[in-house]
Amino acid sequence: MMPKSRTTVSLLLLPLVLWLPCLPHILGQNVVPFEYHDYSQVTQVLREFHQNYSDITHLYSIGQSVQGRELWVIAISDNPTVHEVGEPEVQYVGNIHGNEVIGKELLLHLLEHLAGGYGKNGTISSYLNTTRVHILPAMNPDGLQGSLEGDCYSSIGRENARSYDLNRNFPDKFEVNTQPIQPETQAIMNWTRSIPFSLSAIFHGGAVVANYPWDNTPLGQNGPSIYSRSPDDDIYRHLALTYSENHGTMHQGDICSGDFFEDGISNGADWYPLRGGMQDWVYIHGECLTVTLEVSCCKYPTQDQLGDHWTQNKNSLIELLLQVHRGIKGQVFINGTDVPVSEATVTIGDRDNTFHTTSDGEFWRILVPGQYSVTVSKAGFSSETRTVIVPGNLTFSAVIEDFYLVENGTSSAPNASVTTTGYTTETTDSEGRDARHLAGNGCRRQMMDSFVTLLNGAMIMLISMDCVL
Numbered sequence: 001m002m003p004k005s006r007t008t009v010s011l012l013l014l015p016l017v018l019w020l021p022c023l024p025h026i027l028g029q030n031v032v033p034f035e036y037h038d039y040s041q042v043t044q045v046l047r048e049f050h051q052n053y054s055d056i057t058h059l060y061s062i063g064q065s066v067q068g069r070e071l072w073v074i075a076i077s078d079n080p081t082v083h084e085v086g087e088p089e090v091q092y093v094g095n096i097h098g099n100e101v102i103g104k105e106l107l108l109h110l111l112e113h114l115a116g117g118y119g120k121n122g123t124i125s126s127y128l129n130t131t132r133v134h135i136l137p138a139m140n141p142d143g144l145q146g147s148l149e150g151d152c153y154s155s156i157g158r159e160n161a162r163s164y165d166l167n168r169n170f171p172d173k174f175e176v177n178t179q180p181i182q183p184e185t186q187a188i189m190n191w192t193r194s195i196p197f198s199l200s201a202i203f204h205g206g207a208v209v210a211n212y213p214w215d216n217t218p219l220g221q222n223g224p225s226i227y228s229r230s231p232d233d234d235i236y237r238h239l240a241l242t243y244s245e246n247h248g249t250m251h252q253g254d255i256c257s258g259d260f261f262e263d264g265i266s267n268g269a270d271w272y273p274l275r276g277g278m279q280d281w282v283y284i285h286g287e288c289l290t291v292t293l294e295v296s297c298c299k300y301p302t303q304d305q306l307g308d309h310w311t312q313n314k315n316s317l318i319e320l321l322l323q324v325h326r327g328i329k330g331q332v333f334i335n336g337t338d339v340p341v342s343e344a345t346v347t348i349g350d351r352d353n354t355f356h357t358t359s360d361g362e363f364w365r366i367l368v369p370g371q372y373s374v375t376v377s378k379a380g381f382s383s384e385t386r387t388v389i390v391p392g393n394l395t396f397s398a399v400i401e402d403f404y405l406v407e408n409g410t411s412s413a414p415n416a417s418v419t420t421t422g423y424t425t426e427t428t429d430s431e432g433r434d435a436r437h438l439a440g441n442g443c444r445r446q447m448m449d450s451f452v453t454l455l456n457g458a459m460i461m462l463i464s465m466d467c468v469l
């Protein structure tokens, strides 16, 4: 009788057992416990989230570590498998140093917060309908597997399996980096180049501060600590302050013994210069604003502190995500058509950097509130400069400014670009602003250097054809 009875009870309970995995979501409880997750557990959590939220998540690997562990990324958005034209993309990366583990756990809880909030929380729903967020909890899973809970200060587990510090392993803006590029680094480089990220955050431990480019200086890693100002210093300070001011304690600046950071932020090289950092590389080559977030004094604190760390960082993580909708965005087209112009340069005022349009002609520039002169250029076209006002309020879209470039040698009459937003518009001639970039373009047969000259009332059109091999 007993076996039969047990079977009957078990069968009666089966629907409940099958339903149980859904229960925490329905009750709004934590699915991700405040416990550490090793590589296999991170993998399991991501797979479960993807199963439970298959409509809004996309699980993919960007490569493998030295020891063959997958570098899992979970994307979350209303259409998570594709880039939607005009939607900004965000990159959050944890655990680049294998023994700095709090970021990894925060990202799992952030994932839970976003996925569980979609369709219930207005801000989260609107955000994920207008943005795609890519979360890589553990960039250095080999180092993670060798690190030790409770080890606050040592470097055990910091490096990858070949003993390379991945945050010294990227090509550097200021110095030659002779380190061989590691598989984990290469995976990040390929990934960052394949998706038009606008905003990135990289999580570390061992201090509590929001840090921003540049990490190196013209004097190099062995030079003095000096403020190494990037062209986007104003918005970088804003992004760093967004994190520190929304954090439970970071803004106090003196959370960890021996450190003081005014307002809880620091220029990277002003703290200490380093060569081969991920932050500078992603900023330059991803054309993506990137901050480094140090989120715990102890690199690998004991597990009982995880809940407190989530409480301290939750608002900061969300508020920083929202900033991707600050500034301007738009598309660049050939005038009078809906043909996008890729690889056009977008320059803000006299900032000494340019971002380039995507294959769909898209661009994003995150900017603090103010008035900006925006110039869009491409060889073979007349460039356009327009004054744009970036408002202080934050919505789920940056100011949209589309540009319509006139091909040299064509008339701009029928559908010439006229802004309808009331902003001042003026057109200037191209002055070869983007010549440096074009040298790196892929091979495309295209009409270049077409121009029209009016001479003694007669129009002479000179067209030269070129193909950059």
Ligand SMILES: [Zn+2]
Residues within 6 Å of the ligand: 097, 100, 203, 204, 205
């Ligand atoms: Zn670190």
